[in-house]
Amino acid sequence: SQTIHQWPATLVQPVGSPLSLECTVEGTSNPNLYWYRQAAGRGLQLLFYSVGIGQISSEVPQNLSASRPQDRQFILSSKKLLLSDSGFYLCAWSSQAALEQYFGPGTRLTVT
């Protein structure tokens, strides 16, 4: 069966510090991968998606970037965090042949 991992689970970072969140998927090959942000009491905002290694598409201009160094690894980064980057970050995957997305446990980021 497929499993998706995210770490860290929680993170408190000062404004201006760098960020690296990692997501890995097990049990499947060549998945589509997604990064979302969920603000408190709000829906999911798609940040980035990737249909293959090195193929990253950005949905909204922002202070964040994403990379996919390996088939089942997706990384969300920032060089300098802003207060507005606080939120719940979710990684998801879908197979190449289906629409359903499956989410990881999330990383709760607080920028102070």
Place this chain on the structure above:
Amino acid sequence: QKEVEQDPGPLSVPEGAIVSLNCTYSNSAFQYFMWYRQYSRKGPELLMYTYSSGNKEDGRFTAQVDKSSKYISLFIRDSQPSDSATYLCAMSAFFGETSGSRLTFGEGTQLTVNP
């Protein structure tokens, strides 16, 4: 206007009640529909998905899609305290090799089932 509208609640019901959760949408191109359940401080969990109009049943859960009215529903029978969570609807207009699975989410309805 948002493409997907979902009443945020909160919705509070007694244990054993039938719960109805709803979403409306404006994009007539949406043809794939999903429901996710999200417990507090956890990632969303896929509950049900359907690619057609009509009803789809899975245990205590029934997903209903009315494309003519652009309206989808999730019914929970014999609700339990463990059903207390936020329920998100999601939908998609297309699926492509270069775009992956593009889902548009509602903002979620917070449900509490009281014992």
